[in-house]
Amino acid sequence: MKTPIVLSLAVVANSAGSVCLARGMKSFPILEASGAAWLFEAAAQVLSNPWIIIGIMLLMVFLSAYMAALSWADLSFVLPATAPGYVLTAILSRIFLEEQISPLRWAGTILIVAGTWLVARTYSPHHAVATHSDLPRVGIESETRAGPSPLRSSG
């Protein structure tokens, strides 16, 4: 029971956090960059914006929940289980940021969720061995071993 709760928390915190960050960043006028002093001033302004602070806190909640889930569940389960978050982010962008989402963009988002599901299937060593028992074992092991590491924080 704890897995669905923690993963739902992760998905909602990630989508809501992204919306807050986007909302905060859209409130600044777009200025041309000019030197290191400008960079520090811009960073100070951005990091003191309430939307950005709430967004960063929500992303910290996401990261904690996601890493906690990974401590007892496989990435091959956690990754596809959180992939529908792309759809939730699109829904929240439409409601809270008033973004126009074309049918083509919905289709693309759903295709990305499907693609994430397929990629995640290959992270399960059992699955890879079961489907490719005719292939050399070394290749399969190196793929499954190397797969998860770059993804840990991508969600």
Added chain:
Amino acid sequence: MLDFTLLAVVILAGAGGDVSVTRGMKAVGEVSSLHPAFLVRVIGRVLRTNWIWVGVLCKAIAFGGLLALLARADLSWVAPATAVSFVLETVAARWLLGEHISQTRWAGACCVGLGVALISL
């Protein structure tokens, strides 16, 4: 065009950060106990590991890039577009590391690639 450049910064700096932090934490060693005195020693070792600082710098660049991207582009494009990392990882694993990539994984990477193309139209 600037949007895609920023997206590349977010993805490449993020991946660089993951690799550096992983390398740093492997050098620090396994966190085998949650005893406060042990954790203080682990934190001390983490802060003295150069790879950790490289990783933190990469992650900071990736986050700055993400914020810059969010100031310019729609979130409904930015969020799914970061999934293009699955395609890059698959291609890098095949051509740089010479790994065997299963058909399922190619199918997934193609789906993601096509999806990113659709949301960018």
